[in-house]
Amino acid sequence: MHVENLILNINEISDEEKKIVFKHINECESCRKFYEIVIAFENSIKSLSIIKAPSEIDIILKKRIMMDKMRTQILILFLISITFVISLKIALSFIEKSNFIIILKLYSFISSLKLPKINDYQIIAFILSIIVSSLISEFIIIRNLKLQRGG
Secondary structure, three states: OOOHHHHHOHHHOOHHHHHHHHHHHHHOHHHHHHHHHHHHHHHHHHHOOOOOOOOOHHHHHHHHHHHHHHHHHHHHHHHHHHHHHHHHHHHHHHHOHHHHHHHHHHHHHHHOOOOOOOOHHHHHHHHHHHHHHHHHHHHHHHHHHHHHHOO
């Protein structure tokens, strides 16, 4: 009979059970070694000193969390800016004369399909509406980011 479970719970068993366990430990070398290991482990745990975190740990952690949030917001703003620049470049490239002629030819083809005639001003208005829509959507996104930060 081995008593490892009782050894592990030696502080929680009755005095009568402790007598039986210690008698067995004196007779069984395997259980005696196990008991010595358990006692050595408990003593080493008791000898450990408690390390106290610095008092400013809360401030450090809050700053780190805020920095991570700021990095995320900066990345989002950067991506929004890149998207805006690309969409602006696309819109401006359509305004250039060569692309403008291609657009007019495309619309001429479409108008030959018995659709209402589309003039140059309507094309420019369409391109400007894309630019304005981009600006409005980016303004809304930036405003929402500011509201999330509490600003």
